[in-house]
Amino acid sequence: MVPESLTPDTDPRRNIPKMDQLLQLPAVEHARQRLAEHTIRATIKNILADARRGAIAVDSIEERITENLRAQQPFSLQPVINATGVIIHTNLGRAPLPPAVVEALQAAASYTDVEMDLASGKRSTNRGAGATQALLDACPAAEDALIVNNGASALLLATAALAPNQEVIISRGELIEIGAGFRLPELIESTATRLREIGATNRTHLADYANAITADTGAILKVHPSNFRMEGFTAAVGVGTLRELTRAHGKYLLVDLGSGLLTHDPALPEEPDIHSQLAAGADVVIASGDKLLGGPQAGIVLGRAEAIAKMKKHPLARAVRIDKLRLNALHAAVATPSNAVQDALHIDPQRYRERTQALADAVDGRVRTHDGRVGGGGAPEYPLPGVAVALPESLAAPLRQASPPVIARVHDGQCLVDVRCVPENQDELLAQTIRGVQAQQANPANRPTQTNPANPAKQPPQPQEAN
Numbered sequence: 001m002v003p004e005s006l007t008p009d010t011d012p013r014r015n016i017p018k019m020d021q022l023l024q025l026p027a028v029e030h031a032r033q034r035l036a037e038h039t040i041r042a043t044i045k046n047i048l049a050d051a052r053r054g055a056i057a058v059d060s061i062e063e064r065i066t067e068n069l070r071a072q073q074p075f076s077l078q079p080v081i082n083a084t085g086v087i088i089h090t091n092l093g094r095a096p097l098p099p100a101v102v103e104a105l106q107a108a109a110s111y112t113d114v115e116m117d118l119a120s121g122k123r124s125t126n127r128g129a130g131a132t133q134a135l136l137d138a139c140p141a142a143e144d145a146l147i148v149n150n151g152a153s154a155l156l157l158a159t160a161a162l163a164p165n166q167e168v169i170i171s172r173g174e175l176i177e178i179g180a181g182f183r184l185p186e187l188i189e190s191t192a193t194r195l196r197e198i199g200a201t202n203r204t205h206l207a208d209y210a211n212a213i214t215a216d217t218g219a220i221l222k223v224h225p226s227n228f229r230m231e232g233f234t235a236a237v238g239v240g241t242l243r244e245l246t247r248a249h250g251k252y253l254l255v256d257l258g259s260g261l262l263t264h265d266p267a268l269p270e271e272p273d274i275h276s277q278l279a280a281g282a283d284v285v286i287a288s289g290d291k292l293l294g295g296p297q298a299g300i301v302l303g304r305a306e307a308i309a310k311m312k313k314h315p316l317a318r319a320v321r322i323d324k325l326r327l328n329a330l331h332a333a334v335a336t337p338s339n340a341v342q343d344a345l346h347i348d349p350q351r352y353r354e355r356t357q358a359l360a361d362a363v364d365g366r367v368r369t370h371d372g373r374v375g376g377g378g379a380p381e382y383p384l385p386g387v388a389v390a391l392p393e394s395l396a397a398p399l400r401q402a403s404p405p406v407i408a409r410v411h412d413g414q415c416l417v418d419v420r421c422v423p424e425n426q427d428e429l430l431a432q433t434i435r436g437v438q439a440q441q442a443n444p445a446n447r448p449t450q451t452n453p454a455n456p457a458k459q460p461p462q463p464q465e466a467n
Contacts, residue, residue: 012058016051019044027066035074043068080405081430085386085418087344088376092407094290094297095376095421097329098339101295104332105325114324128322131331135302138262138334141278142285142302146311147330151288152178152187153320154299155256158284160191161314162252162307163218167196171204171237173230174223178377184223184256191316193218203235209245219252220245222282224259224272229381243281252283252307259378260287260300262334267345268292268379274302283307289326291376294341295333296326344421345374345384355419355427356387362431363438365389365417370409372420388418391434398437406433 008014022028022044031040047064050056056064080092088094097105108114117124128147135145148154159168168188175197177183185195196217198208209220220242239255246253261273271292274285284307289298299320301311311317322330333339353367360367370388373379388409396415399406409416422430 013052013054015058016048017061019048022048022062022065025062025065027062027069031069031072035069035072039072039074040069043072078405080407081426081433082421083406083417083419083430084409085370085372085384085388085416085420086375086409087341087372087384087421088291088374088378089407089421090376095294095344096340096423097296098294098333098336100332100336101329101339104328105296108325108328112324112328114327128327131327131334134331134334135300139275139278139302141275143305144303144308146301146308146317147289147322147327148299148301148317148320149322150297150320151256151258151286151299152182154286154301155184156187156191157299157311157314157316157320158254158286158301159188159193159219159221160316161311162254162284163193165192166218167194167214167216168219168221168254169196169198169209169212169217170221170223171199171208172197173199173201173204173234173236174221174225176223176225188221202230202233204237205235206237206241206245209237209242213245213249213251217249217251219254219283221254221256223256225380239277239280239282246283247281253281254284254286255282256286258286258288258291259374259376260289260291260293261378262293265292265345267384268374268382270382271379274300278303284311288377289330289333292341292374292378293333294339296329298322298326298330300330340421344372347386347420352420353387355424356389359417359419359427359431359434360389363389363391363434365391368416370416370418372418384420386418386420388416391415391417394441395434395437398440399434402433402437404429404433406430 019041023040028040028044044065047056047061047068051058051061082089082092115124115127116122131147132145135147136142146154148157175183175185188195196212198204198212222239222242239253242253255277257272257274257277259271261268261271263275264273265271274287277285282303284301284303287293287300289295289300293300301308356367359365366389367387368390370386371383372386373384374382391414393410393413393415396408396410399408399415406417409418417430417434419427419430
């Protein structure tokens with residue numbers, strides 16, 4: 001809004017420089033080495049718009065352009081510190097990838113031999129052989145494996161290929177909804193496959209499955225309710241019992257575990273694993289690569305060679321094919337000895353408490369008990385006993401907007417900071433960030449100017465530790 005005291009002749013905005021002039025600035029020329037021209041122009045355009053509406057002074061335009069271009073990156077996602085105690089945090093991109101997986105991503109970013117036989121110089125049809133073999137080595141009960149884009153696409157492909165134009169029998173208690181409102185029944189029925197619901201929400205018996213089998217049945221599907229628990233007056237039929245039924249009728253038995261636990265883990269005694277489900281008689285087991293397995297997003301199918309072969313030949317297999325980056329990353333995730341998920345699940349209790357106490361001392365907090373969670377659709381509601389630093393709830397929001405952002409848990413009127421998922425080499429950075437926010441709250445005059453997250457061009461320069 002133009003102040004009433006200003007006239008068209010005295011309004012400094014009449015001196016706003018032209019876009020072409022600003023594009024000649026040294027800071028712009030330097031930014032061209034890492035930012036596309038349209039990105040630079042959009043940044044300048046936003047700053048000029050601020051100047052035209054009087055939000056910034058005209059004589060600060062060039063300085064704002066220099067600052068914004070210096071801080072801007074050719075990508076938008078930024079690292080955060082996960083202090084929630086939730087290991088596989090979907091909102092935070094699941095779990096960090098281990099160093100071997102990051103190296104695998106970098107190696108696959110260049111030209112690779114993803115579909116070439118280097119010995120003969122001819123095209124290879126054995127795409128992803130290394131990752132497939134790594135999965136088979138890790139899960140001996142499987143005869144073959146297939147890797148696709150994600151867990152949902154693996155389930156879609158399995159039902160379409162193994163029960164084409166047929167019915168898939170499923171218990172009503174397993175008609176689950178996954179993230180972002182997607183429901184498995186709707187996913188499966190987006191192809192020609194039809195679902196046959198049996199049993200009750202809380203109890204399904206073997207007779208329910210047996211009575212539902214007809215000549216039109218293609219498969220029985222068992223879905224592990226990995227994001228909720230049902231307790232009380234319940235009943236379900238195990239894979240071993242269903243295997244006898246499907247074998248007698250010549251039908252497939254599909255198991256969707258979701259969480260991706262390859263073999264039994266004592267830290268999660270109630271979580272089913274892929275090896276056990278295959279050993280019990282499942283024809284194929286479906287899981288995600290970015291949950292308990294600790295790798296990148298991927299859909300993993302392990303099982304009998306005949307069933308996997310049908311899936312590989314189905315037209316949908318091409319539509320849900322995984323890219324070379326995540327294919328190589330999954331191979332590394334399976335082959336590396338440990339990852340962030342395993343480290344957090346099997347954290348040393350004594351060292352965990354020592355780190356928590358040290359943080360509490362550094363930020364004037366209080367240590368209290370705090371149960372962590374697996375998260376990401378794994379071991380639902382299963383507590384991971386631990387501790388956290390209790391701080392005032394008012395710190396949670398400014399911590400999320402700090403640099404680096406710290407994501408804590410708000411519970412019982414407190415801001416709880418749990419170091420279970422924080423790499424130990426970030427402990428000092430975490431303490432510094434909390435102290436910085438505490439200092440800002442103690443002295444409001446030092447608080448940074450509010451920024452617009454929807455407009456990266458308007459963000460102030462980030463401190464060096466954000467990288």
